[in-house]
Amino acid sequence: MMINQFNELADEHPEFEIDRERTAEGYKLLHEMTERLDKLERNFRKDVEGRILEAYDRIRMIPNVSSYQRSVALKRLADCYYNNERFHDALHYYTEALMLNDKLPVKRRVEELKIMTGEWM
Numbered sequence: 001m002m003i004n005q006f007n008e009l010a011d012e013h014p015e016f017e018i019d020r021e022r023t024a025e026g027y028k029l030l031h032e033m034t035e036r037l038d039k040l041e042r043n044f045r046k047d048v049e050g051r052i053l054e055a056y057d058r059i060r061m062i063p064n065v066s067s068y069q070r071s072v073a074l075k076r077l078a079d080c081y082y083n084n085e086r087f088h089d090a091l092h093y094y095t096e097a098l099m100l101n102d103k104l105p106v107k108r109r110v111e112e113l114k115i116m117t118g119e120w121m
Helices: 003-012 014-042 046-060 067-083 087-100 107-117
Strands: none
Touching: 014 046, 014 067, 046 067, 067 087, 087 107
16 A cells, blocks of 8 residues: 555544554655665665664554565565575565565575575475
């Protein structure tokens, strides 16, 4: 759900007013996470990774933030881990992204990573 759609819904339903501020905060954090992912894709740095993980921990606690957008951000984070040969981390975030959106095109990669990391059951 885009923030504009949420605001329209909140205008029609005043009971959502409390969540409006938190949802806006969630989308702001998601935007910051996306900008940091752009940096991480160009140059993997621990400090940038840490800020991304902190932002995502906060986003996870905010209701009404699009699970699709969260899944895409997690896939990008997993891609960064994969490209930097951090395969356990990649598997973790691909799996989490798939829980939010089972349509992501990463199922083969997840199976490959399960074998590579010995997590195949």
